[in-house]
Amino acid sequence: MFASSEDKPVVVAINSAVNPLLTKEFVFQTIDTLKKAVSPRPLEVKFLELPQLEQDVKSRKADLFLVTSNFIKKFQTEGAKDLTVAASPFSKDPNRSEASLFIVKADRDDLKKISDLKGARVSAGRPTAFGMYIAGMGEIAREGFNPNTFFSVSRFHGLDRDNIIRDVLNGDSDVGILRICYLEDAINRKILKDSDVKFINLIEDGKHVCKRSTALYPNWTLASMPSLDAGLTSKITVALINQPRTKLGNYWQVGSDFSELDKLQELLKIGTYEKVTKLSIRRFLLDNVHYFFFAFCILGMLLSYSYFLSRAVGKRTRQLKEALLREKFLNQETKTAQERMMALQRAGVVGQVSGLLAHELNQPLGSLNLYARSLIRAADLQKLTNEKLIEVLDEIRKEAVKASEIVQRVRSYAKGEKSERADIFL
Known part of the structure; x- marks a missing residue:
């Protein structure tokens, strides 16, 4: 047996960060209204943190969800439809109720305006948290800064908003981003005193009771998915609008102006605009695929040419290196041979000179x-006269001169000097 559609529960997923902007009384009163509106079908309620809630919406595990208005806009392309927007006594207009507040330590005289926060350390909820991050980053973008690179360090604490305040008071962060009315709630709980902090870009225009630093956006929203038929969604919408106000003054009404939220998402390229940007890029790629293919082919040819050219250059370089090594080796061999030849030539010259002298x-x-010997013999025979001595010594002198001339010619020959031929008569 298959269960009928009336036995299938209607699942409502509620963001765990719903308090303190929406009181427990209002949340549970809303749950009771939904139970009556979807009867006889049972109502299944899930309190989920934002990441899990996103997964449930994407996988169609939730029929209704109570979240920030920014979340609804993000999933509009998947069929999410806002039914009612929460109204509170803190704001005169439920379409202008959600915002962020920048807080810094009271003694930080160097931090007075948004531009002073550039390069600072920030503490916030999480990158997808609307009031505790996204609305604040939108204000930074409006000032002309890139929100993705504006802060030097970002610390995220999820739902633990008190840790954001502690980071600022302890000096672990320079600035904290709080959801609107969280500061007043923390003061009521004695987490801090109003004099402990000061506010950056404080806006006071009477549109909201709580302090804020950014533009105002639609309040918490109850939305449906296509899994609910039109009849049931209409019944739920009527029931919520007719729900009595709480003692604090919370009630539901139909949202009529999401223009500020559209501007924010377009500015930050998030939500619907993030998907539109991705689709535009995809369409651009598809429309110009042949150009990209042609460019890819050209790039491939250039890479191939570069590869083969580098290989040819490398091969030629190796050949040149080998040729240089061979040339260096031959030069060394030639030098060695020349040194040997010069040694032999010197030895030959010495031999020639020796023979010539001899x-x-x-x-x-x-x-x-x-x-x-003739002088010695004449002296022994006592026949050595002065005339004879002078005559023999003159001959000795002549022979000595002749020997000197011979030595001089040999030296000139050894040096490679040119000499004139002459006849010598002995």
């Missing part, structure tokens, strides 16, 4: 020997 000097030296 041959040329032999005669004058022999003559000197004979003249010396």
